[in-house]
Amino acid sequence: MLKLYTCILCPNGCEIRAEVGEDGQPAAIAGHRCPRGEAYVRQEICAPLRNIASSVLVEGGELPLCSVRLTSPIPKARIFDMMRLIHAARVPAPVELGQVLIPNALGLGCDVIATRNVGEG
Amino acid sequence: MTQTDKDVIIIGGGPAGLAAAVKLHELGVRDILILEREHALGGILRQCIHDGFGLTRFSQTLTGPEYAQRFIDAAAEQGIAYMLDTTVLRMSAAHAVTAASRKGLHRFNARAIILAMGCRERTRGALSIPGARPTGIYTAGVAQSYINLQNTMVGKNAVILGSGDIGMIMARRLTLEGARVSAVFELQPYPSGLPRNVEQCLYDYDIPLYLRHTVTNILGDARLQAVEVSEVGEDLRPLPGTQRLYPCDTLILSVGLIPENELALDAGVLLDAHTGGAVVDESYQTTVPGIFAAGNVLHVHDLVDFVSLEAERMAEAVKRYLAGEQAKPAIAVSAGRDVAYALPQHISGARDALLTFRPRRPLRDATLRVLQDGQAILTKRFPRMLPAQMEQALLPAAALKSHNPVEVVIGDA
Numbered sequence: 001m002l003k004l005y006t007c008i009l010c011p012n013g014c015e016i017r018a019e020v021g022e023d024g025q026p027a028a029i030a031g032h033r034c035p036r037g038e039a040y041v042r043q044e045i046c047a048p049l050r051n052i053a054s055s056v057l058v059e060g061g062e063l064p065l066c067s068v069r070l071t072s073p074i075p076k077a078r079i080f081d082m083m084r085l086i087h088a089a090r091v092p093a094p095v096e097l098g099q100v101l102i103p104n105a106l107g108l109g110c111d112v113i114a115t116r117n118v119g120e121g
Numbered sequence: 122m123t124q125t126d127k128d129v130i131i132i133g134g135g136p137a138g139l140a141a142a143v144k145l146h147e148l149g150v151r152d153i154l155i156l157e158r159e160h161a162l163g164g165i166l167r168q169c170i171h172d173g174f175g176l177t178r179f180s181q182t183l184t185g186p187e188y189a190q191r192f193i194d195a196a197a198e199q200g201i202a203y204m205l206d207t208t209v210l211r212m213s214a215a216h217a218v219t220a221a222s223r224k225g226l227h228r229f230n231a232r233a234i235i236l237a238m239g240c241r242e243r244t245r246g247a248l249s250i251p252g253a254r255p256t257g258i259y260t261a262g263v264a265q266s267y268i269n270l271q272n273t274m275v276g277k278n279a280v281i282l283g284s285g286d287i288g289m290i291m292a293r294r295l296t297l298e299g300a301r302v303s304a305v306f307e308l309q310p311y312p313s314g315l316p317r318n319v320e321q322c323l324y325d326y327d328i329p330l331y332l333r334h335t336v337t338n339i340l341g342d343a344r345l346q347a348v349e350v351s352e353v354g355e356d357l358r359p360l361p362g363t364q365r366l367y368p369c370d371t372l373i374l375s376v377g378l379i380p381e382n383e384l385a386l387d388a389g390v391l392l393d394a395h396t397g398g399a400v401v402d403e404s405y406q407t408t409v410p411g412i413f414a415a416g417n418v419l420h421v422h423d424l425v426d427f428v429s430l431e432a433e434r435m436a437e438a439v440k441r442y443l444a445g446e447q448a449k450p451a452i453a454v455s456a457g458r459d460v461a462y463a464l465p466q467h468i469s470g471a472r473d474a475l476l477t478f479r480p481r482r483p484l485r486d487a488t489l490r491v492l493q494d495g496q497a498i499l500t501k502r503f504p505r506m507l508p509a510q511m512e513q514a515l516l517p518a519a520a521l522k523s524h525n526p527v528e529v530v531i532g533d534a
Contacts, residue, residue: 006320010176011424011510022214026418049327051170053184055269064272067170067186076325097190115170116186121305 005044007037016041029097030078031062049073053115061093062121068101072110081106128152128443130218130231132209132384135164137416138237138427139192140429144436146199154229155196156220162196162203163189164239165262168269168427171290173317186301188425212388214409228269234482235438236399237432238386240421241376252339255346261287261375268294274292276371280304280348282336286314286423286509288375290426293322295373302326303367306334306350311483314375315509327498335359336372345370376377378421388412396420403465404438404472405431406448413513420464420477423511426447434475452521457492457530459484461508470524474516480506480531489514493527506531 009015016031018041026045032038044050053074056063074082082105091101095118102112128150131138134157145153161167167187179191182502207222218229242260259267259275265287267273276301284307300488305323310332318352323325323330331350337359338349347368351359356451376419383392385471391400391408397418401408405415415435416428442448456463456478458509463478480487482514484506490516491499498520521527 006316008317008321009317011173011317013318013320015505034186045370050298050321051172057272063270063272067184069172069184069478079297089314089482097187115184116167116190 003045005041007032007040009033009036009040018045020045022116048076050076050079052079052082054083056086056089056091056112056114058095058118059090059092060120061118062097063118066091066095066101066118067115068112069115070105070110071113074106074108078106078108082112083109086112095120122285124228125154125230127229127231129154129235129439130229130232131155131235132165132218133157133203133237133239133416133418134159134162134194134203134205134211135239135416136189136416136425136428137239137432138164139189139196139237139437141235141237141415141439142201142203143192143199144433145439146196146201146435150436150440153201155201156207156209156218157203157205158208158512160206162193165345167310168262169290169425169427170266170269174425175186175422178429186206188200190381192333194427199259209384212412215391215515216411221258231411232274233411233413233442234388234416235387235414235435235439236382236390236412237416238381238384240378240380240397240417242278242374243379245374248376250336252349253341254340255339255344256341257341257345257370258372259374261285261291261373264291264292264371264373266486266528274298274300275373276300276345276369278303278369279371279373280336280350281377282348283330283377284312284314284319284330285375285377286318286374289322291320291373291375293326294403294506295371296326300313300371302328303369304328304350305330306336307332307445308353309333310334311508311511313377316507322474324331337364339372341364347428348372378417380418380421382418382501383416384414385414392413393418393420393462393466395456396464402448403468403472404448405435405441405465405506406438411442412446413442420462423509426509427513431477435506451524452527455526455528459527459531460529463529468516468527470518470521473518474483476514476516476529477511478513478529479508481508483507484531488532490532491516491520491527492501492530492531493522494525497521498522 019028166185166189174188209217241354337351415432
């Protein structure tokens with residue numbers, strides 16, 4: 001079966017066509033401008049992954065929030081579980097860019113890290 | 122009032138201003154000052170907490186705050202001077218800049234001025250949407266600031282008008298934060314943001330995108346209760362009889378960005394009717410000698426990477442200007458068939474020029490042609506072109522045949 005994908009890895013947004021066999025495995029992939037696009041579509045067919053960005057509440061900070069992201073993408077189906085974990089978290093100021101706020105989040109092997117500095121308020 | 126002389130005054134400490142400052146310092150221009158009206162450097166990137174920035178400039182994907190911090194750190198390392206909470210009130214063609222802060226009025230005389238003020242959002246007023254005036258209507262950037270910087274949720278049940286990138290990113294953000302986003306409506310027959318955002322911000326969360334639709338009425342008393350949405354025809358006008366009511370407490374507008382150029386007008390800088398930014402040459406010099414512009418104040422970019430790169434190229438030109446190079450705008454550049462706009466609007470012909478343009482409509486197997494004296498002096502093929510995506514092509518000085526005007530046109534297959 002022919003399936004169409006829009007690669008989300010870079011702003012080019014390549015339109016990629018994939019021939020998916022009856023076993024659910026990709027056969028032929030075309031339309032990507034770089035190897036990352038092909039890898040993206042293979043992953044997308046088998047088990048889609050996404051990174052998410054959000055914010056964690058900061059206690060005693062110059063700002064109420066510290067923006068965060070994951071160090072690696074997680075299964076799409078776990079996004080809202082991850083959001084619940086991020087919502088429940090509280091971190092004391094100061095927070096430094098790159099600081100691990102939640103290690104091995106949901107046991108998925110990725111960390112939730114700060115994407116900005118938040119000084120003490 | 123304080124009075125200070127500077128080599129370069131940079132108005133705006135966002136991505137364009139920071140990249141220009143860091144580059145100027147690298148080039149040996151040290152007597153520079155950034156004037157920033159907010160309480161922190163970084164501009165709009167401070168609230169763009171999603172990732173996807175930096176692939177072109179840094180070969181890795183970063184969130185907005187991380188991207189900004191790279192330039193803030195570089196500027197700090199170089200010891201670049203900046204003033205926060207400082208608003209420029211006036212700028213003259215003779216390079217006098219008047220700014221206000223809590224400490225009072227400041228007057229600067231600069232050898233060169235860099236405009237890096239970015240852009241602002243179009244509002245409901247600009248669209249003339251009829252109906253009530255309840256709370257619950259936000260531009261996408263304002264909603265983004267509430268949620269990402271001020272920890273204030275804007276609503277529970279949202280509808281989004283306009284498929285600009287920030288609107289789609291806010292659709293995802295609201296969904297992640299527990300709100301329901303029932304639909305995104307776009308007036309045009311194609312999305313106005315990037316395809317990757319349609320995919321990862323809307324389709325990933327089953328948010329429908331309705332093209333050729335617009336909001337035609339707003340209902341509610343104190344708080345928004347519903348919007349009426351209509352289909353539009355070929356002429357983009359609402360089709361009578363197609364109205365549908367969407368109950369919601371929040372309407373997010375992502376309907377365009379406008380370069381923030383009131384100061385530029387003050388100084389007599391000529392603006393381009395299509396970009397809303399200054400008319401510039403290949404050195405990013407405006408029609409007022411010694412006043413330069415780059416980033417969203419010049420034309421609205423879809424990616425910060427290109428803002429930084431543009432500001433860095435401009436910084437090189439500012440350095441040449443300070444060294445005594447005179448601008449000789451000789452060749453007019455115009456946007457022709459299927460080209461929404463092309464920058465720069467005129468070139469000297471003395472050096473290679475990076476042309477930046479957008480197509481008027483989505484095109485496949487498109488060919489960009491730069492015409493002079495009836496001949497194509499540059500041809501570049503593009504498998505796909507979208508109005509959402511800025512494109513560039515280098516026009517070598519050697520390709521120019523004369524000093525006659527050039528026209529940028531696009532043809533499809």
